[in-house]
Amino acid sequence: VPIRWDEALDPLADKMMELCKNNELEKLMYMRGRYSPTSTDLLYGTLPKIFGTPNYYSHSAICAEAEKMGPGYTQGFFGYRDYDLAKTKCLVVWGCDPLSSNRQVPNAIAKFSDILDRGTVIAVDPRMSASVAKANEWLSIKPGEDGALAAGIAHVLLTEGLWSKEFVGSFKDGKNLFKTGATVDETAFAEKQTHGIVKLWKIELKDRTP
Numbered sequence: 001v002p003i004r005w006d007e008a009l010d011p012l013a014d015k016m017m018e019l020c021k022n023n024e025l026e027k028l029m030y031m032r033g034r035y036s037p038t039s040t041d042l043l044y045g046t047l048p049k050i051f052g053t054p055n056y057y058s059h060s061a062i063c064a065e066a067e068k069m070g071p072g073y074t075q076g077f078f079g080y081r082d083y084d085l086a087k088t089k090c091l092v093v094w095g096c097d098p099l100s101s102n103r104q105v106p107n108a109i110a111k112f113s114d115i116l117d118r119g120t121v122i123a124v125d126p127r128m129s130a131s132v133a134k135a136n137e138w139l140s141i142k143p144g145e146d147g148a149l150a151a152g153i154a155h156v157l158l159t160e161g162l163w164s165k166e167f168v169g170s171f172k173d174g175k176n177l178f179k180t181g182a183t184v185d186e187t188a189f190a191e192k193q194t195h196g197i198v199k200l201w202k203i204e205l206k207d208r209t210p
Contacts, residue, residue, distance in 0.1 A: 016051065025052040033059050067103055085111035089119035095146055097129035124149065151208035155180070158201060167193050181206055 019027050030048050032039045048056035060066070064080075072078035085091075085108065098108040112134060115121055123135035126143045141149055157163050158178040169192040171177055177184045178201060186198040 026055060028053040029055040029057070031057045063103070085115065088115050091115050091119070091121045092124065093121065093131045093135065094124040097125070097131045099130040099134070148208075151205055152210040155205050155208045156210060158205065168197060169194065178206075180209055 016028060019025055028048070028051055030043065030053070032044050044056060044058060048054075058065075067080060068078045071081055080103070082104075088111075096102065099105065099112060102108060112121070112131075116134065116136070120137070121131070121135040122137045122139065123129070123132040124139045124141060124146070125132055126141055132138050132140075139149070159176075159180060161176045161178075169190045171188055172190050173188070177188060183202050183206065184198050189198045191197060
């Protein structure tokens, strides 16, 4: 049965006033979908602030802003990224499923089979995703052990001298001093595009054998 706007708003207003009287402003949560002048500026941008609740969320939390945070906190670049999937020969899909849950699902689907034809897809994920089902290799780690795997890989890359010298840099005397359990003098390593690789080795990686 169609109702008027005032009929729809009255119960909502009553509930909001009840929260005010009980000093429970934070119990109001506003969630919105995509952008519009009404939802963005008026409801999302003004209503929660005037009411006094900190709990208002945009779809951007699982979309645009979430994607920007990844490179922002790892590379210092708060923006959209794109990857050269057309030329990729080894794709490591770690803790995500680009065939179903990224900003460019159609692009990933279109490029995925070509990557399989010319190279290798390795999936790191505790669950069977669409990417895992198609991958050449599946590292089915236990939930929460991503860090252990990453540290083990980093340990091997450093102790066996497999890191990119052109990008990371190297030891000044040309001798690899990364040995399991051994500390390294930071001044002995000349870094290029990274920052604190020897410090990370001392704090975290020196004992993290596979």
